[in-house]
Amino acid sequence: MAKRIGVFICHCGENIASKVDVEQLRKYAENLDNVVVSKTHKYICSEGGANEIKETIKKYKLNGLVTASCSPRMHEHTFRKIVKDGGLNPFNLEIANIREQCSWIHDDRKIATTKAKKILRGAVAKAGLLESLVAPKVKVKPGAMVIGGGIAGIQSALDLAEKGHKVYLVEKSPTIGGRMAQLDKTFPTLDCSGCILTPKMKEVSSNPNITLLTYSEVTNIEGSIGNYNVNVKKKARYVDLKACKGCGDCAVACRLHDRIDCEFDMGLGKRSAIYVPFAQAIPPKYTIDKDTCLMFTKGKCGTGPLCVEACPENCIDFKQKDTEVNIEVGVIIVATGYDVLDPSAMNEYSYANCKDVITTLEMERLISSAGPTDGKILKPSNGEEPKSVTFLLCVGSRDETECSWCCRIGCMSALKQAYLLKEKLGDKVEINICYTDIRSFGKGYEEFYRKIRGMNINFFRGRPSEVKDNKENLKIDIFDTTTNKLFEITTDLVVLTPAIVPRDDADVFSRLVRISQSADGFLLEAHPKLRPMDTFTSGIFIAGSCQGPKDVQDSVAHASGAASRAANILSKEEYETEPFISIVNEDLCSGCATCISVCPYDAITLEKQKDDTSIAKVDETLCMGCGACVVACPSGAMQQQGFKDKQILAMIDAYAKED
């Protein structure tokens, strides 16, 4: 049947029309092979544009449509839906990208229009060979996995569970709670962080729809949307979780009692080798850290492990092994959180050498009544109260040599801590804040800032060049741009607000999950404005700070959004995937088996025929549509629907020829 193609050229407001002569392009399209009608429209993605496309399809009996518009990565789904509503198979659509790859790049109208013509020519050539395709449907497995048990992961899990879905919440450390559990208070309301977090943690543990897998890590993910197969390694705690009542006698008795740096307290406090990260841990069970426990590092613990003696329930079992479980879910939400930049490498701040130069997270632990100093503000060097505390903001942030981005939470964290210090120490302590800008953008944030500004706290606008350690005090030189004066601050305790950075295993993890990272290393969202919780891998979503620095309220909102997006898929029994799978022409396939090892999903097998020859067979449910097998097929028997050799060749020929 002859191809009847309609071409729609979008003005995209001024985005395209200001640089590309759309009318000239429209006339040009009329003369291309197979084109029966060519139109322009201000916004083809609008209701009006959609209606015009649908009417044109019917009026001209089109069996192919080409849009010259924004990138297919923007609106392919929109246009496919319009085409489908217009009665045409949605895969008879080809998009000529004349915005992101043309009008937004070239200022010269002549150049942009000439290039747009070429791009359109290629698209029309391919459209002339497109075929109707049927999108395969996959059965959606019930259940979701949330990776990461911080506030974002907790929120996503609770939302999904409330909707009635089964959730597996996987957390690397022995307890959920994440960074928020380390905070004393949250800004701007100064809520007690533990008080608002622990009820949610408790809900997670008691919700019948949530299976909590703490001290566990994801080791492998296979499959695709609706059908993910996840391998989770449950690390051995060497404690029987059913028997353990969380009494803590073991930790008190431990031979290494109070000798090991406590990670939760950012190294400022100590713990035992058998420990619980913090008092409200969920699950409230103890864990033996095999990297420090003498039974593992030395092979024995004195005359015998003291924890075993002390435990009334006989929970300790050094013979436990890591176990692996395989979990099938329909969707995955990644909520793995963030790290803070270690300022040790930035010598000018003296962080590595001086005990009294600490980070905001470390200060948070000092402030916390459950922290290493029971909430007393004491200098780590000598345990005395500081007479002067200086906050340095933007350490490593907004810095081309370290992290170019704003950490988003630094200003508010420092203001909050300044307030809490004043609350604890009153005017006994001098507080200085050295800032670049105060970014108090959220609801109630500006008001909080003004309150702090009205207190007896010194604000300097500038970045100090160094923190000099004079042993009995610290000196900071700073040029204040508001007064144009150079100040020398003498202080006892310096608090650095370090940059917020992706987890150090973000690149390994992103490959494991098969999602991309942005330039800054955080996990990449599908669209920063419209799809901030989606990734480019269907069925995998991101929530919280793993996508970019956020405070608690934005993390919670993001997480609820991710849960909603995930639930959209789980609420369906079947999900339509893309039809760009590989197909074997059985008349041409000689069973040479070259394609078998090339498929990363093991989707191709050799099937013996009656006459003892073999033919390659593609499992449609496993094929992800990469096309590697098509190129590996030496005889041309393998083709990829929607990206057939002849379709691509038509584009090549159209692009290659001279005008």
Add this chain to the structure above:
Amino acid sequence: MTDSYEPNIIAFLCNWCSYAGSDLAGTSRIKYPPNVRSIRVMCSGRVDTSFILRALKKGADGVLIAGCHPGDCHYQSGNYKTNRRIILLKKLLDQLGIDEKRVRFDYISASEGQKFADVVTEFVNELKEIGPCTLKEVEQ
């Protein structure tokens, strides 16, 4: 090597990385020369050797194939295969007397808009120096 010669470059870009990177260059309004016409494929592993040869034969002066960085391929390993195919193709091009610099394989991620622009600019300049590809004029 006349001044009016503008290299015609056909680029094969993969949907998840380099095509997105190219889009990002546009979104960021980064300027680069207009010589590229791109063909979107789902994976750089879909680029057949015959596509590259056809492009050169039919009039392209250069062919750019851009995929995900090693280890980041959306389909695990497509880009490794592309790399090997292009290495072998370049051996053939050498025997055929075609400057192997006319075929360029690069790794460009979704967030590397500037890199895309830089690669195109560099490629255009290189092709201007090598001169137009005269394959289409060769006696059939």
Add this chain to the structure above:
Amino acid sequence: MSKEKKDKPKFAFYWAASCGGCEIAVLDIDEKILDVANNAEILFWPVAMDFKYKDVEAMKDNYIDVCFFNGAIRTSEQEYLAKLLRKKSKALVAFGSCAINGGIPGLANVSNKKEIFETAYIDNPSTENPDKIVPKTNSKVKEGSLTLPEFYDTVKSLDQTVKVDYYLPGCPPPTKLIINAITAIFENKLPENGSVLAPLKSVCDECAREKTEKKITDIKRVYEMENIDPKICLLEQGIICLGPATRGGCGALCLDANMPCTGCGGPTPNSLDQGAKMISALASVIGIEHEEEMSEQEINDLIDKIIDPIGTFYKYGLPTAIINRRVKK
């Protein structure tokens, strides 16, 4: 010239740039040749019978029913005969690899007339030609003018010169395929115009070797192998075999003799370029086992073991390849 017999199909055979093997192949159909002699009228067969070009020139257009044309086109004489026989034949069959894809003579496309003449007539150890005399198309002698065909720079296939009706692939075409073709002609059962008179599938379909999956870790020449396992696919043993990219019909005879297929059957249907397809396929599976860990140097070293890509992948098909000759730039 024998009398016209209205019922018998009229055949013609011609050899252009060829080795003569295709002519022998016709005789290789053994006793069936008698069928041909009895049931067909041979109007023109330079290798076997004494006909002159002017005999063909005198024929009416489309007088010959089927002309079997083997050999590539590389001189003006061959070009002339191709056009002449096209005019005088109802059906023109490109017979053998040379006619279909250019064949072994096609490898001359890595060179040109000047270089070839220099090597053949001037610059080689067994020739003394101090005056550097090379063949000329026109030489005046006292008796008159002597002409030689013009020698072209580029070797072409038959269908790059004239329209071809059928293709019989092989170097030479296997006996079975020739017999099938001739039988089809006698029974008036030829397939649609433009068809290749050979199976659709590649040589692997006829090859009895076991194929499981291809993960090639090394490339070996046949002489480097201590033992070639007769039961396992040669590619899987590291020997470059073009079987998967080559049209079958030959019964995989070379494979039975423990030799890899070199591609004489030409490309499979829908294949744009036999050599390019084999390059794509081979590069896909070579070094695939450890592809994520291999360094760029290791990959290059492995691929460097494939010497002479043109000779390996375009042994019979350079003139009809996408890029069909060596160029300067």
